[in-house]
Amino acid sequence: MSLATDRGKLQSADKPTLYKQIRIDIERRILTGEWPPGHRIPFEHELMSRYGCSRMTVSKALSELAQADLIERRRKAGSFVRRPTFLSAxxxxxxxxxxxxxxxxxxxxxxxxxxxxxxxxxxxxxxxxxxxxxxxxxxxxxxxxxxxxxxxxxxxxxxxxxxxxxxxxxxxxxxxxxxxxxxxxxxxxxxxxxxxxxxxxxxxxxxxxxxxxxxxxxxxxxxxxxxxxxxxxxxxxxxxxxxxxxxxxx
Amino acid sequence: MSLATDRGKLQSADKPTLYKQIRIDIERRILTGEWPPGHRIPFEHELMSRYGCSRMTVSKALSELAQADLIERRRKAGSFVRRPTFLSAxxxxxxxxxxxxxxxxxxxxxxxxxxxxxxxxxxxxxxxxxxxxxxxxxxxxxxxxxxxxxxxxxxxxxxxxxxxxxxxxxxxxxxxxxxxxxxxxxxxxxxxxxxxxxxxxxxxxxxxxxxxxxxxxxxxxxxxxxxxxxxxxxxxxxxxxxxxxxxxxx
DNA sequence: CGCGATTTTATGTATAGACATATAGAGACG
DNA sequence: CGTCTCTATATGTCTATACATAAAATCGCG
CATH class of the missing domain: 3.40.1410.10 (Chorismate lyase-like)
Structure with missing residues (x-):
């Protein structure tokens, strides 16, 4: 009753969903320069164990980053931070x-x-x-x-x-x-x-x-x-x- | 046999993957004006049967369109063609x-x-x-x-x-x-x-x-x-x- | 008839598993 | 040492299923 009945999960105020957390996390490392252009992002299976989730979930995060042109994905090789050759505004x-x-x-x-x-x-x-x-x-x-x-x-x-x-x-x-x-x-x-x-x-x-x-x-x-x-x-x-x-x- | 061993599916020359076909198809209808701004895109379950695929697949197509700002997705209501208020270049x-x-x-x-x-x-x-x-x-x-x-x-x-x-x-x-x-x-x-x-x-x-x-x-x-x-x-x-x-x- | 509570429903996220495909890197061969 | 082939592997796509969530639609009650 009243406000916010106790849900099973009981999470903090706002949970931005796992795949978004992953995306934002990687994004942050790229934007701060922690992972510079050319850097190889951890493989999907590494991210899976790091975040404790399935491959589809990390893949979704990486796919969005790729669509936004922040990373480049290459089969067999992995995913890499893109080198910004121009400012795209x-x-x-x-x-x-x-x-x-x-x-x-x-x-x-x-x-x-x-x-x-x-x-x-x-x-x-x-x-x-x-x-x-x-x-x-x-x-x-x-x-x-x-x-x-x-x-x-x-x-x-x-x-x-x-x-x-x-x-x-x-x-x-x-x-x-x-x-x-x-x-x-x-x-x-x-x-x-x-x-x-x-x-x-x-x-x-x-x-x-x-x-x-x-x-x-x-x-x-x-x-x-x-x-x-x-x-x-x-x-x-x-x-x-x-x-x-x-x-x-x- | 030589070229192109008969695969189970036997598809035409180059298959752009189903979800991309769906995305391009919807994109085309939006861009040609067949589905004008505000038009409600068929529900996911309709697209599922139309394209004969699972929900995840049509969802992926719609998600990309949403990320590209071509459509807007609203829970319970459906997905709608966005009204372009400005030219974004x-x-x-x-x-x-x-x-x-x-x-x-x-x-x-x-x-x-x-x-x-x-x-x-x-x-x-x-x-x-x-x-x-x-x-x-x-x-x-x-x-x-x-x-x-x-x-x-x-x-x-x-x-x-x-x-x-x-x-x-x-x-x-x-x-x-x-x-x-x-x-x-x-x-x-x-x-x-x-x-x-x-x-x-x-x-x-x-x-x-x-x-x-x-x-x-x-x-x-x-x-x-x-x-x-x-x-x-x-x-x-x-x-x-x-x-x-x-x-x-x- | 108005309005709050309930139900329904379409999307949102996540899973485990499967097979496809491109390719880097290893190994074979000249 | 170069080149060619093969294989291992990371990503790409897809399925079937499950539950979460927001909001439209409906129901029920005063």
């Missing part, structure tokens, strides 16, 4: 409307230009499509609390995304519309810096020659190009944050 | 020396300045450390095929990384040294754009006012600041690539 690029809303600022959207046309050579090159038919070209501006936040220049392949023909991009930003209506499988972001030309400066309300951060995003579904977009942000006010989390959660 | 930021070598270009390194000092207020703010003792301040330049590639301005907390006192940063770039000698648990990259001032322009051999891509990286071990670094790249020549991979590998 997760860059979360929000839909701009969602991003501005998340900041607690009021989102503004303005369609500057929207036209449908048969793809010319430039369009095809930009999309990376071989023989494209029709495309939609969109230019628009996002603002936060009335201040220009980013300008967007987008191309949508109408053959790959026929539903886009019916969308009202005056009412909904193309990024949001696409995110919610079009499934995609691959995306690539190329990040660079430019200085504002006259047109960009006017649209973003900054000085000509001011720095701008550029994101060129290409999106595909099963290797077929869907859309190409260039986002231009005032360079010093906007920052992209990429966070690396060595460990896994919970 | 993996940004691989290589060690600069490794990056240049990988491009097949010759790496050049030049230590501009290296000094040890007691942290002043600016240093402490930059590191985000409360009461810092000594720090090492480093300025250096990386080049590829003799052309300036990036300039680096770094601060290392000597209390957190005492080994750094013995490192020879004239011989080895601090980024490489740290990556190979100092374990860390968290890193944050802030990416922005600026225009080159006189000093940066001279160091990178570009015009004053030319755009530069800036990466500010902070690294911690268990919430303790280790180092803060600012990398400045010529903005139009250098691009950061962040790739999203909807699916998991093989």
């Amino acid at each position: 997760v860059l979360k690029i929000a839909d701009i409307r969602a991003e501005i809303n998340a900041l607690g600022r009021s989102y503004g959207y303005e369609l500057i230009q929207c036209s449908r046309r048969t793809a010319n050579a430039t369009d095809r090159a930009r999309l990376g499509a071989g023989k494209t038919g029709k495309v939609i070209a969109i230019a628009c501006r996002h603002s936060a609390d009335g201040v220009p936040f980013a300008i967007e220049d987008r191309l949508i392949d109408l053959d790959a995304v026929p539903e886009a023909a019916a969308a009202d991009f005056a009412a909904e930003p193309p990024g949001s519309w696409l995110l919610h209506h079009v499934p995609w499988t691959e995306a690539e972001h190329s990040i660079s810096a430019i200085v504002a030309d006259e047109q960009a400066a006017a649209a973003l309300d900054i000085a000509i020659g001011a720095p701008c951060l550029v994101i060129d995003r290409h999106t595909w579904r099963s290797a077929r190009p869907l859309t190409a977009v260039r986002l231009l942000y005032p360079g010093e006010s906007h920052k992209l944050i990429a966070r690396f989390k060595g460990g896994l959660e919970g | 993996v940004l691989k930021i290589a060690d600069i020396r490794a990056e240049i070598n990988a491009l097949g270009r010759s790496y050049g390194y030049e230590l501009i300045q290296c000094s040890r000092r007691t942290a002043n207020a600016t240093d402490r703010a930059r590191l985000g450390a409360g009461k810092t003792g000594k720090v090492i301040a480093i300025a250096c330049r990386h080049s590829a095929d003799g052309v300036p590639f990036a300039i680096e301005d770094r601060l290392i907390d000597l209390d957190a990384v005492p080994e750094a006192a013995a490192a020879d940063f004239a011989a080895e770039p601090p980024g490489s040294w740290l990556l190979h000698h100092v374990p860390w648990t968290e890193a944050e990259h802030s990416i922005s754009a600026i225009v080159a001032d006189e000093q940066a322009a001279a160091a990178l051999d570009i015009a004053i006012g030319a755009p530069c891509l800036v990466i500010d990286r902070h690294t911690w071990r268990s919430a303790r600041p280790l180092t803060a670094v600012r990398l400045l790249y010529p903005g139009e020549s250098h691009k950061l690539i962040a790739r999203f991979k909807g699916g998991l590998e093989g």
Whole structure:
């Protein structure tokens, strides 16, 4: 009765399950450098006796570490701490409307230009499509609390995304519309810096020659190009944050 | 008999193991939109009979999808396709020396300045450390095929990384040294754009006012600041690539 | 009808055992 | 000494079963 009837096991406050304990334990040793890159992790049968559990259990812990790229498993040889040859950071690029809303600022959207046309050579090159038919070209501006936040220049392949023909991009930003209506499988972001030309400066309300951060995003579904977009942000006010989390959660 | 002795199962050329087939199958339906966000994935017992396998097998497939954040599993309710609120892209930021070598270009390194000092207020703010003792301040330049590639301005907390006192940063770039000698648990990259001032322009051999891509990286071990670094790249020549991979590998 | 207690159910963790498979390392051979 | 073959072995997958746990669904009672 009352709170917490006495269970058979009677364990401490919160037991994070055995396989998670094992995973966290190994993770800790890797992250603190106790087991440096290249170090061979104890064999499964050693971990079995060390933790007093079955092989499936230690295997589950090791599999998750492998999936998270912290270790590498090789048959017959064992499991090894991976050598981090690069920093792998997760860059979360929000839909701009969602991003501005998340900041607690009021989102503004303005369609500057929207036209449908048969793809010319430039369009095809930009999309990376071989023989494209029709495309939609969109230019628009996002603002936060009335201040220009980013300008967007987008191309949508109408053959790959026929539903886009019916969308009202005056009412909904193309990024949001696409995110919610079009499934995609691959995306690539190329990040660079430019200085504002006259047109960009006017649209973003900054000085000509001011720095701008550029994101060129290409999106595909099963290797077929869907859309190409260039986002231009005032360079010093906007920052992209990429966070690396060595460990896994919970 | 010769090739491929008749096994009991007799399967096609390459069998990607059952649980992977299941995972890829579900993944495909999610990625193509057949199962949109919020859709409930068939219960484990349904998948068991659909694929004719045990529960552990379908569970393994679903667990991997959950770890990859493609689905969400809720006890008693079932497993659901996750609603992607943002684009999550993996940004691989290589060690600069490794990056240049990988491009097949010759790496050049030049230590501009290296000094040890007691942290002043600016240093402490930059590191985000409360009461810092000594720090090492480093300025250096990386080049590829003799052309300036990036300039680096770094601060290392000597209390957190005492080994750094013995490192020879004239011989080895601090980024490489740290990556190979100092374990860390968290890193944050802030990416922005600026225009080159006189000093940066001279160091990178570009015009004053030319755009530069800036990466500010902070690294911690268990919430303790280790180092803060600012990398400045010529903005139009250098691009950061962040790739999203909807699916998991093989 | 509302609400708390009970039941049901889908997932979560764990087990012991089985067979598959890649491969490091040993041994055979030239 | 190199190379080729074989074998031992660690991981990879899968099964059938068991119990734990969280929460949805239902029941029962006032």
